Amino acid sequence: MRNDIPFLEKFMLPPDDYEIFKFGGSSLKDEERGIQTMLKYFSSYFTEEQLKENMARQNLQMMFDIVKKYFAKEYGYTGTGIELSNLYQNTINSYIYNDKVNPAFIHIDELFESTVMGFLLAMFKWSKDFGDLEIYGECFKYVLFLMNDVCIFGEMQGMDANHALMDTVNGDIQILQLAEDCYWTIVVFSLAHEIAHAYLAGIGKKYTEKHPEKEEYDADMIAYHIVLKIIMEEKGTDAVLEEYTYLAPMIYMDFFDLYYYTDRVLYKTVFHDWQHPSPVKRKNRLFAIADKDEYDFDTVDGNHLYSGFLDVYDEFKDQLLLKMERGKLDKIVWTEKRKLMRGGNDDEQKRSNGI
Numbered sequence: 001m002r003n004d005i006p007f008l009e010k011f012m013l014p015p016d017d018y019e020i021f022k023f024g025g026s027s028l029k030d031e032e033r034g035i036q037t038m039l040k041y042f043s044s045y046f047t048e049e050q051l052k053e054n055m056a057r058q059n060l061q062m063m064f065d066i067v068k069k070y071f072a073k074e075y076g077y078t079g080t081g082i083e084l085s086n087l088y089q090n091t092i093n094s095y096i097y098n099d100k101v102n103p104a105f106i107h108i109d110e111l112f113e114s115t116v117m118g119f120l121l122a123m124f125k126w127s128k129d130f131g132d133l134e135i136y137g138e139c140f141k142y143v144l145f146l147m148n149d150v151c152i153f154g155e156m157q158g159m160d161a162n163h164a165l166m167d168t169v170n171g172d173i174q175i176l177q178l179a180e181d182c183y184w185t186i187v188v189f190s191l192a193h194e195i196a197h198a199y200l201a202g203i204g205k206k207y208t209e210k211h212p213e214k215e216e217y218d219a220d221m222i223a224y225h226i227v228l229k230i231i232m233e234e235k236g237t238d239a240v241l242e243e244y245t246y247l248a249p250m251i252y253m254d255f256f257d258l259y260y261y262t263d264r265v266l267y268k269t270v271f272h273d274w275q276h277p278s279p280v281k282r283k284n285r286l287f288a289i290a291d292k293d294e295y296d297f298d299t300v301d302g303n304h305l306y307s308g309f310l311d312v313y314d315e316f317k318d319q320l321l322l323k324m325e326r327g328k329l330d331k332i333v334w335t336e337k338r339k340l341m342r343g344g345n346d347d348e349q350k351r352s353n354g355i
């Protein structure tokens with residue numbers, strides 16, 4: 001259970017208003033438009049019917065149900081009252097709202113969905129065609145846009161950004177597949193992490209004021225256990241999660257790390273959060289879990305994918321710093337706007353990454 005709702009301070013919503021959290025936000029999702037975009041770029045691979053079938057087979061609600069099933073199986077926890085909320089509230093964070101009076105719900109923002117998917121597409125494409133200068137340039141620009149406009153300023157990417165990305169991916173079905181498979185593993189991890197907070201509170205687990213970050217590690221550990229169990233047990237042609245995506249939760253931590261890194265380089269924002277350990281620390285704990293003997297599956301393809309990802313992750317960091325130092329990012333840096341968001345506090349910001 002979390003008490004602080006990350007966007008609360010930023011957007012000045014009245015506190016303790018369940019209705020606003022639960023039903024606040026809007027839906028920008030346009031399924032029909034999404035299908036038409038996919039058909040435009042991948043028409044040789046799918047028909048409209050196949051796309052609709054896919055959406056019915058893999059979707060957020062269904063993943064939520066599977067996660068709940070595994071909580072019952074692995075931890076004897078049913079958490080039946082927990083619902084799913086999925087609107088656009090200008091945050092890439094997921095969180096659980098639990099005031100113990102109203103039914104608890106888990107929020108996964110629409111912004112999260114489009115951002116994570118776009119991030120994976122761009123990073124994998126960049127990694128695959130690293131030697132192609134045009135693709136290199138487009139992918140760097142797009143990832144920078146995601147970090148700056150979308151993550152830092154909370155803006156949903158518009159159709160033009162979406163099309164620019166799809167032009168770069170250029171009908172590469174392999175990249176689409178990789179991104180989609182990793183995306184679902186990240187979704188399952190986030191859902192399980194949030195339910196884990198409710199479970200830990202439910203079994204009366206207490207955390208000291210001095211070490212609140214322990215709760216995050218525990219929630220990560222439970223969430224990753226559930227991801228790996230689903231990978232191992234729901235296999236075959238109808239596999240829920242693909243085995244080679246087992247490092248996707250680490251990629252998710254790297255995503256947050258790049259977001260904070262970009263904020264540091266562009267706006268000198270210092271990450272300071274007493275409750276959440278840094279994404280890098282959390283990532284290292286996840287690696288320790290994956291190494292345990294009880295998890296046995298093929299890791300070769302997953303390791304290969306991840307090492308390619310890490311190459312572009314490093315490249316992004318190097319390029320960002322270099323371009324900043326050379327004054328090449330002046331046009332996209334909105335220092336004043338960033339300062340306003342922080343309420344004028346220039347040196348330090350308490351930020352919660354919510355997950």
Ligand SMILES: [Zn+2]
Nearest residue numbers: 216219354355
């Ligand atoms: Zn958490």
